[in-house]
Amino acid sequence: MGRSPCCDKARVKRGPWSQEEDAILRSFVERFGNAGNWIALPHKAGLKRCGKSCRLRWLNYLRPAIRHGGFTDEEDNLILSLYSEMGSKWSVIASKLPGRTDNDVKNYWNTKLKKRYLATTREATPPPPAGGDDSIAVADSPSQASSQPSPPPTLPALVNLDTAGLDTVDDNDELLHKSEQLYAELMGLIEQQSVITAAPSTGDAATTLSWSPSRTSPTASSDDGSSLQWPVDVHDSTVPLSESSSGASSLFFNSHVAHAFGGSFQDLLGSASFDDVMLAQEMLYY
DNA sequence: AAGACAATCAACCGCCAGTAT
DNA sequence: TATACTGGCGGTTGATTGTCT
Structure with missing residues (x-):
């Protein structure tokens, strides 16, 4: 019996990440970390991605101080x-190279250094008596080239990506302002502990959030008769980003909740701490 | 200019180890 | 102790880009 997959592959987006997805993931992880669980993270962040994919994207690309390309001679030798x-x-080799990921090192090895390494080992040792596979021979005897000098790990200064002049300041300001408004609105709604009614900001489906003490969770309903629980069902009703839309706040709008609050779930998260959001959920539930 | 081929690298796959239940 | 779940890892794939003919 094989193990169950970590996510439903039919319901998650695959392939290259968009800038909007990157922005959402970066914002969420910088604020909350992995929220205790990578598998659950895409659900909480509103990303239609596998948790493993989120983790990989963060570790290999979005994490601060990551450097791509431009390996120095010192790094090559190391x-x-x-x-x-x-x-x-x-992973061990990459840990000795600040700013480098195991994936980067692996790719660099496979495309560049492997040839150099094989050429060096061929020069240093006579060819094996029988025709063997290069990669196997190398992998089985990595110490063959240990006579190479091991240079001191003098490494270049890291680039601080946070201050590298990224052109997202305006977007971030706008997003932050919108987030603050939405968060204040959310907290106000929670304090009232009463029936929540909000007109949709866009679209033609009237959406209503309602809460009563007898319910275990608030229910959003739309005029098509469907209903869902928030936030548990947020992910289930997300809609894909249209080709014409732009900006992080337009991605994965929840067709019910986002209309009710006039923004996206990501926007709500954007200005609140993780504990705040969890507390808000509990207050809404109970 | 266009097709073929090579190089690059982001992303996926499947396995394993550690941990929780 | 057995089972399920998650994070982490190395191997591999496939789309994109660059170079050559």
């Missing part, structure tokens, strides 16, 4: 040296 010692332990 990778060659470490590979000769331990083989394809990419």
Whole structure:
């Protein structure tokens, strides 16, 4: 019996990440970390992605101080040296190279350094008696090239991506302002602890959120007769980003909740702490 | 200019180990 | 102790880009 998949592959988006998805993931992780669980993170953040994909995207691309390309000679030598010692332990090798990911090091090895390494080992040792696979021979005897000098790990200064002049300031300001408004509105609604009614900001489906003490959770209903529980069902009713829309706040709008609050779930999260949001949920539930 | 081929790298896959229940 | 779940890892794929003919 095989193990169950980590997510429903038929219901998650795959392939390259959009800027909007990156912005949402970056904002969420910088604020909340992985919220205790990568598998649950896309649900909480409103991303239609597999949790593993979110983790990989963050670790390999969005994480601060990540450097791509432009490997220095010192780094080349260090990778060659470490590979000769331990083989394809990419995560360990990458940990010795600040700002580099195991995926980057692995790709760089496979595309560039492997050839150099093989050329070096061929020069250093006579060819094997029988025709063996290069990669197998290398992997089985990484210490063959251990005679190479191991240079001191003098590494270039890291680039601070947070201050690297990214052109998102205006968008962030706008998003922050909108988030503050939405969060204040949410908190006001919670304090009232009463029936919540909000007209949709866009679209033609009238949406109403209602709460009463007898319910275990608020229910949003629309004029098509469907209903859902918030936030548990937020993910289930998300709609994909249209080609013409732009900005992080337009991605994955919840067709019910987003209309009710005049924004997206991500916007709500954007200005609240994770504890605040969880507290708000509990207050709404109970 | 266009097709073929090579190089690059982001993303996915499947397995394993650790941990919680 | 057994089972399920999650994070982490290395191997691999496939789309995109660059170079050559």
